[in-house]
Amino acid sequence: MASGLVALLDDVAAIAKLAAASLDDVSAAAGKAGTKAVGVVVDDAAVTPRYVTGLTPDRELPIIGRIAIGSLRNKLLILLPAALLLSSFAPWAVTPLLMLGGAFLCFEGAEKVIEAVTGHGHAEEHVATTDPATLEKEQVSGAIRTDLILSAEIMAIALAEVATTPLLMRAAVLAAVGIAITIGVYGVVALIVKMDDIGLHLARKPASRAIGTALVKGMPVVMRWLAIIGTAAMIWVGGGILVHGLEGFGVHEPAGTIHHLAEGAAHAVPAATGVLSWLVTAIGSGIVGLIVGAAIVPLVHLAGRLRR
Numbered sequence: 001m002a003s004g005l006v007a008l009l010d011d012v013a014a015i016a017k018l019a020a021a022s023l024d025d026v027s028a029a030a031g032k033a034g035t036k037a038v039g040v041v042v043d044d045a046a047v048t049p050r051y052v053t054g055l056t057p058d059r060e061l062p063i064i065g066r067i068a069i070g071s072l073r074n075k076l077l078i079l080l081p082a083a084l085l086l087s088s089f090a091p092w093a094v095t096p097l098l099m100l101g102g103a104f105l106c107f108e109g110a111e112k113v114i115e116a117v118t119g120h121g122h123a124e125e126h127v128a129t130t131d132p133a134t135l136e137k138e139q140v141s142g143a144i145r146t147d148l149i150l151s152a153e154i155m156a157i158a159l160a161e162v163a164t165t166p167l168l169m170r171a172a173v174l175a176a177v178g179i180a181i182t183i184g185v186y187g188v189v190a191l192i193v194k195m196d197d198i199g200l201h202l203a204r205k206p207a208s209r210a211i212g213t214a215l216v217k218g219m220p221v222v223m224r225w226l227a228i229i230g231t232a233a234m235i236w237v238g239g240g241i242l243v244h245g246l247e248g249f250g251v252h253e254p255a256g257t258i259h260h261l262a263e264g265a266a267h268a269v270p271a272a273t274g275v276l277s278w279l280v281t282a283i284g285s286g287i288v289g290l291i292v293g294a295a296i297v298p299l300v301h302l303a304g305r306l307r308r
Contacts, residue, residue: 060193063140068186070144071151075178078148079155083174087163095245098160101153102241103292107300109234110293154181157241192226195219236282239289258284 086093158177162170199215202208247255262280266273 059136061190063136064186064190064193066140067143067147068182070140071147071182071186072179074144074148074151075155075182076175079152080171080174080178083155083159084167084171087159087170088167091163094156094160094163095248098153098156098241099245101149101156102238102245102289103296104149105153105234105238106242106289106293107238107296108293109231109238110290111297112231113235113290114294114297151178153237154178192219192222195222232286235289235293236286237289239287239292240282240285242292243285243288254284254288258288 086097155174155178158174159170162173165173196216196219199212199219202212203216204212243255243258246253258281261284262277265276265280269276
């Protein structure tokens, strides 16, 4: 009896170790896949705050909460099953779809750059409404639609990192990436949109007045830089996806040139090898992304005019 109990405990311990190892594998793979998607995550965090513009401060956090729930639905109920089906039955389609998403990011980023340089924005259609509930519904719906596009890119990038792993491992990693990124992005967004309120609260107290005033004055600057970083991230990530995708199809340029320049910069300054290599690669990918995006922008606008 005792020996049977010991054997059972040994089996339980072995299963626990196996489960812990599996969790470690999932955690490591999710971390690696999430890191690859960092550019899209930055853009997601940069885009979302504009959806609470014009709404009362007491509704900001509830709206962000609704958008976050919609983002989780996008990732777990729509994109996760689609990604698993795609990787199981049409794995050849992952790279082309990833490249289409990369081209879309290049287009959006280049469009923002062109608008900033020319001063002529591509005005978004907006139906004016005086009903706060209707306005809130419109803002949440628009944010969730935008999130679906960005989330699709995040999940596709993550899928590319774990495409050869077993099905359950793939599902666990994609779910972990989706949940972690959603919590991270919308936690940061909530902090950003409430930072001015926090600053006002601190400014009312003599002991923290200087900090509160700095927050209130500094947030517009932070928001501007966040928009710039988000645009740069779209172009860099989109260009990088296209460069790697072409290389996967046997087209070794411009990947070869970018790699050669990155190695040259790293050898020139050995003390900053990693930083310079990454910087040159990011700039090279960004140049490719800007060229591709700038070529797509007039085509999209022409198609829009013809449709109208």
